[in-house]
Amino acid sequence: MKCGVVVFPGSNCDHDVYHVWKHVLQQEATFLWHQDETLKDCDLVVLPGGFAYGDYLRAGALAALSPVMAAVKRHAAAGGLVLGICNGFQVLLEAGLLPGAMRRNASLRFECRDVWLRVERDDLPFTRGLRAGQLLRMPIAHAEGNYEDSPERLDALEAARLVAFRYTSPAGELDPAWNFNGAARAIAGICNPPGNVLGLMPHPERCAEEVLGNIDGLAILAAAAESLRSRPPLPPPREAAAPARLPATTAAAAALPAGR
């Protein structure tokens, strides 16, 4: 199960993801450069945390236009797994692979701390083995994780069950005091309607080994590996073909407006 970790100029969590995939999960891993036009037959693509292109203009805005992202979009449209962590989540939003946008944290501070996440979806390729309502402790480290969209689009997102993780108190309750960036509806992570693209602000790769004192994040990467092991291979990518339409799984998902 080959994982490609995209390296943008300014990525800084790329080696962490590579390490977990290769040395903790003992799977094949490779780096993909932002100028690459193919994904080197990777089954899973991870857009890691960091400050791609220095976060110039807006976090993720310039990275979303890099050559590798055209290949990532084809991979996603064909049903391939794509995981965006922190800055990688911001890139997915800017690329239109997931809906919504990030604003500056409501606190106006760079929030670097452990948070509690409530699992909202346990049926995604990234969350199998977890159960809905389960709490995970994970670190966040970002200045722009304040998820936002219009009320109608947020309603559509919820109706289509695309919220994968929310920030909660240690008791699993929604509580503004435990939503450190001020994200709308305490959203910490979302997926696309088929569930093969996931973006989240917390860093599972930073809590995936006993030596780090917390392995709550390992479940997400391990679930991706397990999903890939148990599913049929994807058809070969259609290079430069017209972008395929994602199948909408529910009427609510169909009603969700396309990303930018």
Next chain:
Amino acid sequence: MIARVTVYPRREILDPQGKAIRDALARVGFTGVEEVRAGKSFEIRLALDDRERAEQQLREMCRKLLANTVVEDYAVEILNGEQP
């Protein structure tokens, strides 16, 4: 032709930076400031003479890259050859 593009947070969306700046303005004595919205400004020199086409292009630049229309609005202004 020189143009100025201004990108700023949408009105219905809380702008935490603008709010902090408003509070700071109050601290230095400008108590009458009701609202501040903090955005970005771009000066763009275009190899174009046709004003209408230039405005059209600038708006497209905003939609495709300069603004994130989920949370930002934009305004396009031709400076008519004046140096900004």
